[in-house]
Amino acid sequence: MNNMITTCHLTKKYKSFTAVNDVSLHIQKGRIYGFLGPNGAGKSTTMKMLLGLTAPTKGSFTINGKHFPDDRLEILKGIGSLIEAPSFYANLTGRENLDIIRRILDLPKHAVDDALALVGLTEFENRLAKKYSLGMKQRLGLAEALLGRPPILILDEPTNGLDPSGIHEIRNLIKSLPALYDCTVLISSHMLSEIELMADDIGILNHGRLLFEGELDELRHYALQRGFSADHLEDMFLSMIEQDNLSRKQRAKL
Structure with missing residues (x-):
């Protein structure tokens, strides 16, 4: 397996709050990886660590064979990113x-x-x-x-605020990119139906922890084994998040 991005026990803490907790990702070359999670799950923080915008508290990562922090500048040269709303010189x-x-x-x-x-x-x-x-x-x-x-794209909510026509345009563009020039795409989105149409692999994060990583078919099998609906990505995602939140509450009572 040829991974373009590998994280090992990646963790980010802000005083007593853990935003990203022991996350190990495996993002394969030439594929689109959908990175999912509720608001505050740690997706954006993870992406910012990969871009060198915030430093990990613990753990390490490798991008295209280069190790952070020793090869930080070389890593950044090989990544194109769209994080939050793009900003331009209006005039x-x-x-x-x-x-x-x-x-x-x-x-x-x-x-x-x-x-x-x-x-x-x-x-x-x-x-x-x-x-x-x-x-x-x-x-x-x-x-x-x-x-x-660049060989790697990191896109955080690239369809945010778009109308259905704009979403369709951006989705088709992103979906075509790996075949166009053999790039690897890490994309986060709250629009799960769009991720289902374009992603090869899925990572699901909740409260900073990675609940699942694998291909869509593997996610369907995983959901069926646990008695979840596997008709749509949104159904599987919501069931997994609900179960994890319930487990957290039960552990907190003990």
Whole structure:
């Protein structure tokens, strides 16, 4: 198995609160990994640790054969990311916004053309970013992440705030990326029906703990073994979270 991202007992504590608790992930090369969990489960914190935005309290991780923290800069060079809402210079065009990042990353000029084409923004490249629709802004954020075609993409709620048409566009784009240029995608979303349509593998987090990791078919088998409905990802997810929350309450009473 060729893992692009491996975490080992990754933990993040803030004083007495444990946001991420002993999480070991195995994200395979060329696949889309759906990272799921309720609000506050620790998904964003995990992604921020992988991007070097916050340091682990305990544990370690390896990305594309490079170890954190020794290879931190090399790791970051190989990751494109969209975390929370993308931000732009409103009075610059889409192309100009991308060109600033291109120069920071020391990429060739054609990298901007390539990224605009990938997300379908070429015809709007000279429009001011402040005049972009919400869906176009999300696509511009993805274009920033795709500059230079990094081998790994980390996307946190990339369809957040989009209408059904925009969600459909972004989902189809993300789904096509591994085949387009052999990248690996780690994506979190509350839209479980969308994750079900695009993800190869699933990781489910609750209260900072990893409840499940594996392929969708493995998740269905796991759910059926425990008497859960396995018709849809949302049913399986909610059943697992409810059972874990109940177990936590019972343990707390002991």
